[in-house]
Amino acid sequence: xxxxxxxxxxxxxxxxxxxxxxxxxxxxxxxxxxxxxxxxxxxxxxxxxxxxxxxxxxxxxxxxxxxxxxxxxxxxxxxxxxxxxxxxxxxxxxxxxxxxxxxxxxxxxxxxxxxxxxxxxxxxxxxxxxxxxxxxxxxxxxxxxxxxxxxxxxxxxxxxxxxxxxxxxxxxxxxxxxxxxxxxxxxxxxxxxxxxxxxxxxxxxxxxxxxxxxxxxxxxxxxxx
Numbered sequence: 351x352x353x354x355x356x357x358x359x360x361x362x363x364x365x366x367x368x369x370x371x372x373x374x375x376x377x378x379x380x381x382x383x384x385x386x387x388x389x390x391x392x393x394x395x396x397x398x399x400x401x402x403x404x405x406x407x408x409x410x411x412x413x414x415x416x417x418x419x420x421x422x423x424x425x426x427x428x429x430x431x432x433x434x435x436x437x438x439x440x441x442x443x444x445x446x447x448x449x450x451x452x453x454x455x456x457x458x459x460x461x462x463x464x465x466x467x468x469x470x471x472x473x474x475x476x477x478x479x480x481x482x483x484x485x486x487x488x489x490x491x492x493x494x495x496x497x498x499x500x501x502x503x504x505x506x507x508x509x510x511x512x513x514x515x516x517x518x519x520x521x522x523x524x525x526x527x528x529x530x531x532x533x534x535x536x537x538x539x540x541x542x543x544x545x546x547x548x549x550x551x552x553x554x555x556x557x558x559x560x561x562x563x564x565x566x567x568x569x570x571x572x573x574x575x
Contacts, residue, residue, distance in 0.1 A: 356385030364391035379415030416560035427554035456513035
């Protein structure tokens with residue numbers, strides 16, 4: 351199957367994505383190629399349940415996998431040991447106080463990864479989303495040192511979790527708990543986590559079919575309170 355190529359340039363329509371159900375089965379969820387990473391296109395993509403993911407030197411690739419991994423406040427699970435640890439922790443949690451630093455922390459090299467998907471173009475559009483009031487970050491501090499955090503975008507009652515990092519024990523889990531338990535960034539219906547990992551499943555993540563995810567996304571974005 352030939353992938354649709356999105357338009358780019360000043361005359362490009364940022365909403366010209368093909369229907370999400372046309373995404374490939376293998377690789378799972380690959381929907382389209384090309385286009386640009388303008389703020390308008392990113393907003394249109396999020397609202398359609400689509401996200402970009404590609405490596406250095408690759409064309410822009412757009413995805414909508416099936417199933418879709420989500421976390422809900424009701425199903426989010428913290429082990430008893432971690433709940434106790436949170437109460438006794440000296441970590442300090444903030445919101446939107448160091449957005450670029452959190453993205454940089456997520457983009458930093460990791461032992462288990464070869465390179466990063468947060469290429470300079472992605473970094474720039476995430477900052478643009480933040481400046482537009484749509485990007486968020488949760489920072490975890492040990493005294494004045496940033497030891498973990500996560501970032502993403504939020505539309506209405508839906509958070510899109512893009513990436514998280516941890517330089518100290520349980521730091522990224524504390525950032526997730528701040529959003530889903532403490533609701534530090536407002537009430538949520540769910541958080542989109544895109545792909546499944548064992549780490550997410552251990553915290554209560556669910557796998558929704560693509561059709562159900564898109565249904566819930568549309569419903570949540572239509573809510574006004």
